[in-house]
Amino acid sequence: MSFWFIQSLNSLALGGVLFTLAAGFSLIFGLMRIANLSHGAYFMFGAYIGLNVLDRGHGFTLAVLAAGLGVGLLGAIVERVVLRRLAGNSLSQVLATLGVAFVIADSSLWFWGGDPRPVSPPELLSGGVQMFGLTFPLYRLAVLVFSALIAIGLWLLLDKTRLGVMIRASVDDRQMAQGIGVPASRLFTIVFCLGTALAGIGGVIAAPILSVYPGLDADMLPLALVVVILGGLGSLAGAFVGSFVIGFIYSFGQVLFPDLAYIILFLPMVVILAVRPRGLFGRIDA
Numbered sequence: 001m002s003f004w005f006i007q008s009l010n011s012l013a014l015g016g017v018l019f020t021l022a023a024g025f026s027l028i029f030g031l032m033r034i035a036n037l038s039h040g041a042y043f044m045f046g047a048y049i050g051l052n053v054l055d056r057g058h059g060f061t062l063a064v065l066a067a068g069l070g071v072g073l074l075g076a077i078v079e080r081v082v083l084r085r086l087a088g089n090s091l092s093q094v095l096a097t098l099g100v101a102f103v104i105a106d107s108s109l110w111f112w113g114g115d116p117r118p119v120s121p122p123e124l125l126s127g128g129v130q131m132f133g134l135t136f137p138l139y140r141l142a143v144l145v146f147s148a149l150i151a152i153g154l155w156l157l158l159d160k161t162r163l164g165v166m167i168r169a170s171v172d173d174r175q176m177a178q179g180i181g182v183p184a185s186r187l188f189t190i191v192f193c194l195g196t197a198l199a200g201i202g203g204v205i206a207a208p209i210l211s212v213y214p215g216l217d218a219d220m221l222p223l224a225l226v227v228v229i230l231g232g233l234g235s236l237a238g239a240f241v242g243s244f245v246i247g248f249i250y251s252f253g254q255v256l257f258p259d260l261a262y263i264i265l266f267l268p269m270v271v272i273l274a275v276r277p278r279g280l281f282g283r284i285d286a
Helices: 002-032 039-055 060-086 090-112 138-160 162-172 174-179 184-210 216-231 236-256 258-275
Strands: 128-131 134-137
Touching (some): 002 039, 002 138, 002 236, 039 090, 134 138, 138 162, 138 184, 138 236, 162 184, 184 216, 216 236, 216 258, 236 258
Antiparallel strands (some): 128 134
């Protein structure tokens, strides 16, 4: 009984981490129709930025803010300088994001080295909490709460603000939105910046759980892709539900069937897509 309970909580924590990564990926694809293959690299880069801030003796909150701002700024530069010049050529844009991923990965390896780096949770959240006679790390529960706050914040942004209305309109019908005066160019930059900033923040949040190491990007990107495809491209609700579904499938699969972990991960996605080609909450044509 204790195994199932603890593993379920671990799955929820992983789902929370995946949501911070997949939400940005879903926003970017939903608006710009770009499969951003550098999204895992932004996640890893954010983790390294946070690690650097912590190594200098600053707090965890500052590390999260620095990662979000730094990675978001990098995303804005990539969108303006690289992706915008390739507008209308989807294949070139995807290949460009793949190239950016390699640049970030090799730069991180050169600057921070190849050794895995553990990260301690903030002191306030470093203890454990008693639940049903079992002790569970408090930080992992905090990750779950943080992901819920991110989801609420994104929902308020998309549903209750003028910017959100423009984003939703552009996701549903980009040509019509541009025809009624939505500033697509500025909107693309804002969304790409927001999506990459979420990935950077997710990297710092995940660091005390996963540690920071070269190849973190390659480990996380397939999970984000599965989450977004399963939940529905461009759907925030789909990214949220899909993150926790994949969190449970991946966590239990790794423990119970380690040799079949990826089969267990991808098989449900294939089955669901065979029934619902747009994903569980998909509303747009892929």
